[in-house]
């Protein structure tokens with residue numbers, strides 16, 4: 079793979095990844111890293127290839143060029159090291175919440191006995207506030223509760239990387255913001271490395287350490303990495319009061335409204351795909367006297 083040795087390897091390293099279908103290059107030559115314990119969001123318009131990127135990270139799809147290295151190993155297919163939380167909850171309907179988590183855990187830890195699996199599943203469900211509902215099947219749970227089971231199941235696996243494809247988009251606004259706060263807390267507690275796709279700018283600002291901005295497709299690219307310097311911990315109710323929040327939000331919205339389109343299919347002179355520009359819109363400009 080070209081450029082591999084030249085790049086300093088972060089925990090997750092996406093290196094020169096291209097995906098094309100006949101007559102249609104979805105994206106070309108994507109390079110980005112995710113450090114251990116870092117939360118990275120990918121933002122872009124519908125069709126630019128976000129789910130395809132996530133599927134490649136999950137090992138559910140393969141790039142046409144380039145590759146992905148996780149913890150020093152190139153990924154070759156799906157693995158429980160990379161747990162995915164989908165938009166729909168993807169629970170097995172005939173199993174209770176607890177059995178759903180136990181099933182995933184038993185794949186991860188085939189030598190564990192029943193009691194140990196059950197205890198670990200209960201602990202995971204307790205963490206997402208579902209201890210009382212462990213014996214209910216998905217049909218007896220609300221949408222938010224089902225998504226909580228999916229979160230518990232993914233985190234119980236203690237994956238190297240947590241992958242989330244718009245995990246809250248099917249939920250009502252109140253449930254969504256409660257779950258966003260919860261995921262922020264759980265991911266921080268576990269120092270979990272996470273990668274998430276979202277259309278919701280505030281969700282990205284709440285959760286991400288860095289936000290990758292993708293141009294419109296076809297032939298999409300990562301135009302910019304936005305470093306989220308807002309203080310942590312953050313929560314949805316007070317996010318908009320943090321200094322720098324408005325500058326950060328405006329920057330991302332401006333990209334989505336204008337530059338994602340005007341930059342589509344272009345490669346500016348001197349463009350280096352291995353290191354898209356990094357910006358910190360939330361950092362206050364230095365006072366003139368201090369510059």
Ligand SMILES: Nc1ncnc2c1ncn2[C@@H]1O[C@H](COP(=O)(O)OP(=O)(O)OP(=O)(O)O)[C@@H](O)[C@H]1O
Nearest residue numbers: 099102104122123124125126127128129130131295
């Ligand atoms: N199996 C396939 N065959 C041909 N084209 C495909 C296939 N899967 C995806 N595509 C195309 O790849 C492009 C990227 O799709 P993808 O689902 O990754 O986009 P996205 O950014 O996640 O969109 P959304 O935000 O709407 O979910 C789209 O133009 C889509 O039509």
